[in-house]
Amino acid sequence: MDIYNKSVVELSKLLNKKKVSSLEMTDYFINRIKSFDPKLNSFITIDEDHARKQAKIADELIANNNNNLLTGIPIAHKDLFSTKGMLTTCASKMLENYTPPFDATIVNKLNEVGMVNIGKTNMDEFAMGSSNESSYFGVVKNPWDLKKVPGGSSGGSASAVAARLIPIATGSDTGGSIRQPASFCGLTGLKPTYGSVSRYGMIAYASSLDQGGPIATSAEDCALLFNKIKGYDKNDPTSNFNTDQDEVKLALKKQDTKNITIGIPKEYFSKDLDRNISDIIYQSIEVFKKLGFNFKEISLPDHDYTIPAYYIIASAEASSNLSRYDGVKFGHRCDKPKNLEDLYLRTRKEGFGKEVKKRIMIGAYALSSGYYDEYYMKALKIRRIIRDNFINAFKDVDYIFAPTCPSTAFDLGEKSSDALEMYLSDIYTTPVNLAGLPAISIPVGFSNNMPVGMQIIGNYFTEANILSIAHLFQEETGWHNRIPEDFDHE
Amino acid sequence: MFDKSKVKDVAKLAMIELDDEDLIYFSDEIVEFLKLVNQTDNLELSKIEPLYHAPEISLHAREDEVDKNPKNDGINSSPKHNGKHFIVPKVIE
Numbered sequence: 001m002d003i004y005n006k007s008v009v010e011l012s013k014l015l016n017k018k019k020v021s022s023l024e025m026t027d028y029f030i031n032r033i034k035s036f037d038p039k040l041n042s043f044i045t046i047d048e049d050h051a052r053k054q055a056k057i058a059d060e061l062i063a064n065n066n067n068n069l070l071t072g073i074p075i076a077h078k079d080l081f082s083t084k085g086m087l088t089t090c091a092s093k094m095l096e097n098y099t100p101p102f103d104a105t106i107v108n109k110l111n112e113v114g115m116v117n118i119g120k121t122n123m124d125e126f127a128m129g130s131s132n133e134s135s136y137f138g139v140v141k142n143p144w145d146l147k148k149v150p151g152g153s154s155g156g157s158a159s160a161v162a163a164r165l166i167p168i169a170t171g172s173d174t175g176g177s178i179r180q181p182a183s184f185c186g187l188t189g190l191k192p193t194y195g196s197v198s199r200y201g202m203i204a205y206a207s208s209l210d211q212g213g214p215i216a217t218s219a220e221d222c223a224l225l226f227n228k229i230k231g232y233d234k235n236d237p238t239s240n241f242n243t244d245q246d247e248v249k250l251a252l253k254k255q256d257t258k259n260i261t262i263g264i265p266k267e268y269f270s271k272d273l274d275r276n277i278s279d280i281i282y283q284s285i286e287v288f289k290k291l292g293f294n295f296k297e298i299s300l301p302d303h304d305y306t307i308p309a310y311y312i313i314a315s316a317e318a319s320s321n322l323s324r325y326d327g328v329k330f331g332h333r334c335d336k337p338k339n340l341e342d343l344y345l346r347t348r349k350e351g352f353g354k355e356v357k358k359r360i361m362i363g364a365y366a367l368s369s370g371y372y373d374e375y376y377m378k379a380l381k382i383r384r385i386i387r388d389n390f391i392n393a394f395k396d397v398d399y400i401f402a403p404t405c406p407s408t409a410f411d412l413g414e415k416s417s418d419a420l421e422m423y424l425s426d427i428y429t430t431p432v433n434l435a436g437l438p439a440i441s442i443p444v445g446f447s448n449n450m451p452v453g454m455q456i457i458g459n460y461f462t463e464a465n466i467l468s469i470a471h472l473f474q475e476e477t478g479w480h481n482r483i484p485e486d487f488d489h490e
Numbered sequence: 491m492f493d494k495s496k497v498k499d500v501a502k503l504a505m506i507e508l509d510d511e512d513l514i515y516f517s518d519e520i521v522e523f524l525k526l527v528n529q530t531d532n533l534e535l536s537k538i539e540p541l542y543h544a545p546e547i548s549l550h551a552r553e554d555e556v557d558k559n560p561k562n563d564g565i566n567s568s569p570k571h572n573g574k575h576f577i578v579p580k581v582i583e
Contacts, residue, residue: 101563194544208543237549308527319504326505328576333569337579345507357506358519361497364504365520378530380540387544419519420526436544460545 001028002490004164005483008073008221011167015062015072022062022072026055026116029074033118033165036487040141042150042159044079045087046119058114069224071114076166078157079120080127081107081212082201086117090203091135092125094331094351104201105236106170106212106229113228121169122156125353126322127177127205129153130425133416134355141412142184143484144450148409151181157215158185163487168216168225172202174209175310176404176429179441182215183404183453186443186482188470189215190222193460194436195240197226198233206317207238209310209433218480219440219470223248226463244461252468257292260469263397265300268428274407280445280452281403287476288401293469296397300389303431305382307423310430311359312366312379318356319363325351358419387435394459399466403428404441404453428455438463442470443479451482492521 001020003011014020030048037043051074058072077083080090082100084107089095103111111117124134132140132155140155142148143163150159154171158181161169171178173191182189190213197212204210214225227247233239264285269278285295327333327347334350337343352360366375393400405425415422432439437460441453458466474480497517501508508516570577 098567101567195547234550234552237551238543239550240545240547241550242547302533305530305533308530311523312527323505327569328578329564330567331569339579340581341505343579344505348505349507352506354515357504357512358516358523360504360506361500361516362520362523365492365496365500368500368503375527377540378533378535380542381535381538382530382533383544384538384541387541420522423523423526434544 003028004032004490005488006167007218008070008167008216008224011073012069016067022055022058022116023052025072026051026074026118029118029166036163036165039146040143040159040163041138042122042140042156042163042165043076044089044091044120044122044137044156047086050086051116051118054111054116058116061114068113070110070228072116073168074116074118074166075110076118076121076157076160076169077107078123078154078169078171080123080172080203081170082203083107083117083120087120088203089137090126091123091137092351092353092356093136094325096136096332098331100201102201105198105233107201109229118166121154121160124153124155126203126318126356127153127172127174128318128355128359130176130180130422131410131415132156133412134353136353139412142409143487144186144409147411148450149184149412151184151409153177154215155181158182158187158189161185161187161215161217162484164483168214168221170212171215172210172212173433174206174314175433176426178213178215179404179429179439179453179455180426182441184409184451186451186479187215187217188219188222188440188442188480189213190226190440190463190467191432191438192226192230192463193240193438195238196230196243196461196463198236198239200233200235204321206314207321208317209314218474219442219467220250220474222440223250223467226467242461248464248467250468250471252465252472254291254472257472258294260399261294261296261397262288263296263298263393263400265298265393265400265402267300267303268402272406272427273403274447276447277403277407277452280447281401281454284444284454284473285401287473291472291476298393298397298400300393300431302382302385302389306386306431306434307427309379309382309386310426310434311362311423312375313383313434315359315363316366316376317363319360319367322356322360383434386431390431390435390437399469400457402455402457404455408447408450408452432457436460438466440466440470442473443482445479492524493517
């Protein structure tokens, strides 16, 4: 059974034509994970019994024609989505033994359509990282080069999909954590409009920035998953009523493209960007031009202030969100606490890793009396400038193209001792989160045998069109179908 | 100036116990981070309003009703409980 290299759309056809059952497909991918994942460490939990149970239900749905395009398709969830009865660790010692009593809305919706959850993917601890090196469960490796990082924080999801250990996975994007690993691993990753996908049951890092979404090989597969996870949810007070209830359709045709203008922000193509990446993106722009799209240089000023503002806001929100880990209600608890304060202090010392502690402390400092205006308030004002710059740009152009990252995947250990270098690798992704906009990263070529990603950024709730634009490109090119050589076999 | 004594204060606010090695590590790391943040010092922001939430929509609230079928049976997730209560070290002697 040679199906590892099939997209979700193709696997769905095989299931519908009864060429393969969901149970057979599930066993196939479980065996693939067992064979290949020891090289990658992309999974934290594999739950074979749970997966087979769901696969049998999916096979019944298919037999009774009660299925949809995702029924019976195996998926893996980033290990910050709560899964009832299945470990949810957030890649932290703090939650090493935590089994949630409920499902996240994303998980619940995908269970309801009959997807098969095989397990939970590795990530940076509490989603704080850009390389998947801060996981309590060890670093994840990039299937394109095992000496390189897969990106982060959804590094396990990206590594697993790139090696075709799973056809599709969920991720979350607070400052680029879907798009950056998708870019480093040659995949397609969608960060939806803030509020369009429920955050209920998604373990919080920075609540005003966090957004769940799909990581897959193609825009077509991302659209399938996005259709099933989006929508208003009363359990998430930041869920947006304006989220389009209609199914996203990849309806854009070549004849429509002449009416679409795409902005190229000059600040994003400065000397900070690797020259090879810049050249590859401009080559892909030529493909888009042949498809009929119009291009225009634009300016997104104050871009350099994004990283400080992002890390202050995210850390401030993290310091508040992670105060819930106190050794009382759930998660790790220190041994024999002398008193309540000792319980808090030692539980948090033992349970959190270094990067998480640092961000909690930066956040506590930025929110503390005497420093609130100097740091937190200033960051929020910069956020408005960044958001307004996008709004102004969208008066002039319909979409914006930008690099996803300033470089291709870097070496394991290369930036882990230099936090600022690591933070600066998020420079092209964080503005989108501060503004709450949707963006997709698609593979557009290779530099030194490593994948290069490009973002398509849209105005609020334009997922249908950015997915469509990505799909038109993927119909013309084959970058998204490339598979790392070491994993391109049974 | 952000030094080891400041790290101690912040660690107390954050309720994280630090040892001497941690104090050195985190004061170095946070000083470096603040250098990055201080690059924003020359920005004129007095007329800019803060933006807490990008969509600027008002958050909606649920009806103030108890869920009769709570999905979150939280007590069993506690590392120390008696089935009805969370157990913590004695607060009042």
